[in-house]
Amino acid sequence: MRTVRVSRDKARFGYGEGGTIIEIADPLPPRYWDHPANAWSPLLSSRIPGLEGVAIKYEGSHLSGSFKDRIMAATLGELLAREPHCPGVVVPSSGNAAVSAAALCARAGLPMVAIVPAATPQERILPVLARGALVVRFGEGPSQSYALADQLAESLGFFRLYSTFASPWAEWSCRSLGREIAAQAGNVSRLVAPVSAGPVLIGTANGLREAGRDIPPLVAVQAAGCAPIAAAFASGAQEVSPWDGAVETAAAAIADRLAGYPQDGTRVLEAVRGSGGSVEAVTDAELAQARAALFAHDGIDAEFSACAGIAWLRRPETPKVEGTVCVVTASGFKHTFAGDVPSSPAAPSPLRHRLESFFARLSEPAVLLD
Template identity: 25%
Template sequence: MSVELVCTVCKTPYHSSQDRFICSNCGASIEPILDLEKRRNTMIQVIKKGSSRSEGIWGYRPMFPGFTNVMPVSMGEGNTPLCHAGTLGKVYGIKTLLLKNETVNPTGTYKDRFASLALSLFCSEGAKSVALGSAGNAGSSVAAYAAKAGIPCYVILPDGGVFARAQQAMSYGAHFIRCKGEVNDCIDLVEQGVSRYHWRNASTTMLHNPLASEGYKSIVYELFEQMSQTVPDVILCPIGGGILISKIFRALRELISLGLTQRMPRLVGVQAAGCAPVVRAFEQGSKVTSVWENPKTIAGSINDPVTFEGITALHVIRESAGTAVAVNDEEILAAMRLCASKEAILAEPASAVTLAAAANLRKSGWIRPMDSVVCVITGSALRDLPLLSGGTQEAPSVHPGNLEELDLTMRR
């Protein structure tokens, strides 16, 4: 690839031929340079027009540096609904509460926006196999796109509560390897295996894949179109490795540079209280995160004790006049159940954190009643149903044809 790169924070320029994309000057993540001046009119047109259902994220191809001549490996990712959560908004006291429903992506998560670009790029470069370390969602997403592309995929997941996600990855034919560590240990193992097994490292970090990471920006382009060419006042994002909020900020900055909006929404990074290195760093006024000891939360998909894009995430939260907050498992469960029963969206714990945080920030007054608020519902709880519905054992049982029993049940 021949794309020029630049540090997200100190703007030091980099060339693309390296293994780890991290700024040697300040430690922040690195992103590809998108020349907004050179193709200004094309980009304005692309974003204003929006993407068709069949094109998905590929309708925004000019916004992803390095993908001009790449053949897409695509399954209709992107173009997800923006749902007005009227009932939930009423409960929380927020008039305009909007849910960007990423659960309807092909594998049930926003990671498909990355995986489609990653596998397309790898295949165009002749990759023979891919591997990644993941907290679960990225593993199933990359596994699916590798299946579609017809190349083997190795998924290394932490030996914890990611069983349903491992099953999903294996269903797509991926080779599943368990690691007795955290998600960062899995990613480290993949790094070590790259030269030994000729894997392409498909870990969903800017550190390893700055080009494919650009796929997440399409969430903002879609939002802009869905909100009649405006942006919301507040956007809440879950934070695991920190990549999503960083890319959302980047896309918003692009909209501002192109003159499509004047406003930067306030970005809220949300973590689970049982693993909140970014929130801790934010509260301490620090520019860097430190490792979170003994992480424990039901929000497995953001249970990242090491924050790969921590410096960038903290930078963009502060630049946007946003904040970082944590919510506990009880609040997460309550938000999941409310979202499922009132809005009919099954938000996984790592997504429901944004709803719980919106409720808390409204209570504290940080979110004002008239603010337009977007929560990014990053992944589906179809893999977390026991957590969501409780057991089915306690449900009433009747015999065939016995209406008296049914009457009794109905009266209860």
């Protein structure tokens, strides 16, 4: 996959000739990553049994609850510096990018239209509507949302806020993750992240390099029910083909067929192989177990899709590597508000017995919940 690097001032939306991916050669300016008080997100040592030594870069602490704030903040910042009278933006999204863009557009007073797949749950849409954006349901998945967004942006004269490699600012802005990790962590011996199109993993790796670190083995993790990059890696293919089977996963944020832009997947495939890493696929059952483990042991409410790296790391056969950093890309608040939460382990029986004895003496009933 050919990648062309251009100066920041020459970066433009879209792919180059023949689908070439355009990346920005200039380093990410400190204003997008150098925060004197604290980083955009914490780096936490996991307490999940078997994951000792794994550092979690938890991206749920952003204004809108996901790493997409990095992409939208940098992209909108660059856009408004060039076009201060921008009439509005169009955002194709399965949820997180739309929430992030809506938060920033509300602060900037910009009109916004989000295009989401038809089956997007209401809990992913309400935070967008609450911030004043318009939402359109369309198509089966992200690929169709992007296609309609292209047409709508052209018709309205609106700017495209995308989080695929079609936007050179997507990968560029994710370098802030690598910059922060370089400042927060000691040795980074392996970098693991959930992947849809892939700018989060590539950007983080490039950010580490900008900070003077070597790029470690990269592990991209997808949902088994829609895993075009993992399929190409497993088969030894040199290029990624769009996923042509049924999409059978609840991990909507990383379930992208890559129809129309498979070169994004090929960019990830080449980077992973070049680093000595791998592309993995995890089941929905493993994702659910990983989300429950993050709640129970690390106190982290993570989005279902964001748990992909943790799900892979929890496999008994996954090599344990000291210095592993795993990016958990988003908060699970949308699931939690909808009541979709794993049950927590019951309290130890001696404590339950003491509580029940205490409550039995009260004049008003107290119900101990499980």
